[in-house]
Amino acid sequence: MIPTQTAPPPARRSAGRKILVGLFLLAAVLFGGSALYVWATLQISYSEGDRAGYVQKFSRKGWVCKTWEGELAMVNLPGAMPEIFAFTVRDDAVAARVNETLGQRVALTYEEHRGVPSDCFGETGYFVTGVRLLEGAAAPAPAPPAPPGVEK
Numbered sequence: 001m002i003p004t005q006t007a008p009p010p011a012r013r014s015a016g017r018k019i020l021v022g023l024f025l026l027a028a029v030l031f032g033g034s035a036l037y038v039w040a041t042l043q044i045s046y047s048e049g050d051r052a053g054y055v056q057k058f059s060r061k062g063w064v065c066k067t068w069e070g071e072l073a074m075v076n077l078p079g080a081m082p083e084i085f086a087f088t089v090r091d092d093a094v095a096a097r098v099n100e101t102l103g104q105r106v107a108l109t110y111e112e113h114r115g116v117p118s119d120c121f122g123e124t125g126y127f128v129t130g131v132r133l134l135e136g137a138a139a140p141a142p143a144p145p146a147p148p149g150v151e152k
Helices: 009-045 090-098
Strands: 048-061 065-075 083-089 105-112 126-133
Touching: 048 083, 048 090, 065 090, 083 090, 083 105, 090 105
Parallel strands: 083 126
Antiparallel strands: 048 065, 048 105, 065 083, 105 126
């Protein structure tokens, strides 16, 4: 009798491992790419600036991801309807400063981040990074002096 040769292991086992490794690498690349996208949207600002007005609403909101959300009423002329600027504060120290200045005229320094993929980072694209109290802007103008000889 002729001795039979042993056959090499089936190629399916090797192909299955390659497919599994390929799927793992694909998942890693997709996760890494999405993480890089989130990082980029939070680090690169589209615009920066200041808005002045009165903070009329400020609260910590969210079911799972808690963020500070607020509204700044910007009044151009007395008696005119205010324009509302909705903003988000991610830093607790800045949020504490906003709370200290409620009811006073302030200037909020903000950065606009477009394309942030989730409300977990904030409900708006405007992230406040600083607060300045505007001195003298909230004080009423002094009354003009009375003419001499006229009593009030």
